[in-house]
Amino acid sequence: MSAPRSPPTFRLQAGEESERAPNARLIELRDVTKVYGQGTTEFHALRGVNLCIDSGDFVAIMGPSGSGKSTAMNILGCLDSPTSGAYAFRGLHVERLSRNQRALLRRHYLGFVFQGFNLLARTTALENVELPLVYRGEPRASRHARARAALDAVGLRQWEKHTPAELSGGQQQRVAIARAIVTDPTILLADEPTGNLDSQRGHEIMDLLVALNRDRDITVLMVTHEPDMAHYAKRIVRFLDGQVDSDRHNGESR
Numbered sequence: 001m002s003a004p005r006s007p008p009t010f011r012l013q014a015g016e017e018s019e020r021a022p023n024a025r026l027i028e029l030r031d032v033t034k035v036y037g038q039g040t041t042e043f044h045a046l047r048g049v050n051l052c053i054d055s056g057d058f059v060a061i062m063g064p065s066g067s068g069k070s071t072a073m074n075i076l077g078c079l080d081s082p083t084s085g086a087y088a089f090r091g092l093h094v095e096r097l098s099r100n101q102r103a104l105l106r107r108h109y110l111g112f113v114f115q116g117f118n119l120l121a122r123t124t125a126l127e128n129v130e131l132p133l134v135y136r137g138e139p140r141a142s143r144h145a146r147a148r149a150a151l152d153a154v155g156l157r158q159w160e161k162h163t164p165a166e167l168s169g170g171q172q173q174r175v176a177i178a179r180a181i182v183t184d185p186t187i188l189l190a191d192e193p194t195g196n197l198d199s200q201r202g203h204e205i206m207d208l209l210v211a212l213n214r215d216r217d218i219t220v221l222m223v224t225h226e227p228d229m230a231h232y233a234k235r236i237v238r239f240l241d242g243q244v245d246s247d248r249h250n251g252e253s254r
Contacts, residue, residue: 025088026186026219027053027076032070034242045071046082047242058213058220060230061248062071063239069109070191072239073223077110077189078102107135111218115192119179121162126160127149129179136183150178154208156211170201174216177208181218188212190222194229206232 023224034046042072044069050247053059063069074080075087081102089109094102130147138146151157154174164172173193180188190209194202210232213220222233230236231250238246 025052026055026057026090027051027070028086028088029075030073030083030086030088032072032082032087034075034080035083044242046075049242049245051242051247051250054221056213056217058195058210058232059222060225060233061223062225062236062241063245065173065235067239067245068242069223069239070116071242072173073189073191073221076187076221077112080105091210098135102179107132107236108183110181111185111188111195113180113190114175114223115166115174115187115195117169117196119175121164121174124161124163125156125167125175125178127160128164128175132179132183147178150182151174151175153212154178168201169206170196173197173205174208175203177212181212181216185218185243187219187221190220192223192225194224194226202226202229 002065019119029049029051032046032049033044035045036045049068051072051073061069061073071080071132075082082095085095089105092105094105095173097105105135120131125146126147129150130143133143133146148157148160149161149171156171156178159167160172164175167175173196177188177193188209193209196207197205208228209220209222212218220233222229224230236250237244237248
């Protein structure tokens with residue numbers, strides 16, 4: 001198993017380098033708020049969220065619609081910034097980064113899996129998986145080798161030349177997971193990864209996420225509405241009205 005990487009050195013405002021605690025937790029949200037709109041249209045999506053996540057954790061994030069869980073995931077995924085509060089990634093103050101710096105952090109340390117798969121329809125499984133490596137500028141031979149290894153890790157090596165239309169829903173989600181792990185991310189953020197699948201395929205995808213968490217030490221953050229899928233996680237965090245309503249270890253995790 002490879003040693004954990006340190007985030008790249010980012011330049012913050014006024015050219016100052018960020019200060020990173022040597023033994024910082026992987027993720028820490030402190031008093032994070034998110035406000036949309038102004039005046040009469042103002043909406044508080046997050047109201048002082050505090051959350052800590054350690055390396056190797058598997059966290060299921062649950063809550064009713066409008067509870068703030070999707071907003072929190074967008075902030076954790078560096079797709080949005082908090083209105084106030086602090087977001088630390090291994091001690092790096094993410095809320096101080098520019099849009100381009102957050103994109104760099106996403107590219108090198110985060111992998112994403114979505115409910116709708118988000119595969120390119122006219123390209124093969126292999127080409128879909130190697131797309132993040134294209135953005136990194138990796139040579140063609142290296143891209144192919146790493147994409148094939150990622151497909152092999154999700155059990156689809158023999159399907160590399162098939163397009164999404166030639167794959168089942170479960171197979172398409174496996175391709176999406178291979179695309180998410182091809183960059184060797186520190187964190188995998190999964191947004192309703194079983195939402196478009198039947199029960200059997202859903203449990204197969206959850207078994208795969210558990211294996212990636214266990215065998216590759218990839219930290220998994222998963223939004224789900226399904227209690228049976230949440231039970232695969234080590235922790236279940238419930239959001240309600242823009243706050244963390246409960247955070248408990250899951251005795252039924254697999």
